[in-house]
């Protein structure tokens with residue numbers, strides 16, 4: 001794996017390169033592998049399903065996952081406009097916050113995170129320690145709404161021109177170029193015979209930039225592949241309207257900036273599985289706790305209950321649907337396996353406002369379920 005000189009989307013639409021800044025952060029192409037190791041959990045072979053995984057968990061040796069490809073476009077934009085500080089909003093365990101902290105600091109940006117309360121898991125505590133250890137500023141908020149207000153205040157206070165906002169979820173049209181790029185990469189891997197063309201691609205769906213970009217790319221590639229999202233965020237944030245908006249705005253960006261043919265995106269389709277979120281975003285369900293523990297057999301690292309636990313629970317259910325008999329399913333791995341290793345001292349770097357997060361028991365997640 002190596003960093004590229006330019007993204008595949010610039011080769012596909014050369015005009016994009018004229019107005020869209022980009023910088024390399026990811027190491028690509030990420031591998032695409034069979035996941036036979038999951039058989040005891042999914043029993044996919046027994047159900048005659050060919051199961052593959054796209055290893056975007058390894059998109060960076062510092063911190064991978066599905067935000068890195070998007071940040072190649074967002075960070076480059078921030079730099080091009082002279083911004084020196086990144087601002088974003090997420091839950092306590094937000095992988096987006098951690099990706100912003102790790103990659104933002106590595107690129108020399110100041111990083112400001114507003115973090116609102118969610119179920120306290122061991123994963124959340126670790127995320128806070130990583131954010132602090134890499135030098136991000138962290139502000140605690142009660143919930144999404146008060147967090148958004150606080151973020152707005154912080155942005156107003158920042159010196160003119162210095163601040164760059166990464167919207168919660170980082171699923172703007174510009175950011176989504178990262179997953180159009182990823183799909184062009186997958187298409188090249190299929191063409192090279194590294195894996196079969198999948199009949200369905202399964203991703204967790206939060207702000208849904210990943211799902212929208214995959215759905216658009218499938219039209220572009222003219223693959224008859226299903227794009228399936230597992231809803232992990234509240235219905236109000238993840239629904240037909242919000243996802244449709246992502247799809248259309250990303251297509252418009254490609255048409256406007258890249259000169260893409262609008263007809264090439266017509267009829268983009270996707271579906272969203274509703275039954276796995278449980279009580280809410282970041283809330284453990286028994287299936288997600290089990291799935292998060294099983295994640296270790298896939299990557300060697302424990303998963304978590306917000307995204308991957310629920311994605312695996314959905315996978316196990318999908319495999320049992322008769323329509324997938326004899327078909328190829330691709331699980332898109334969106335959670336970083338590499339994480340900065342932080343010592344016990346990192347806890348002391350976390351601002352006092354977060355002390356209560358480290359008090360008392362955590363709600364069950366994979367770390368407690370597997371007894372580690």
Ligand SMILES: *Cc1c(COP(=O)(O)O)cnc(C)c1O
Nearest residue numbers: 095206207208209210307334335
């Ligand atoms: C952000 C994130 C998602 C959700 O991606 P969206 O494009 O916002 O739907 C899924 N999995 C992981 C691990 C993430 O960090």
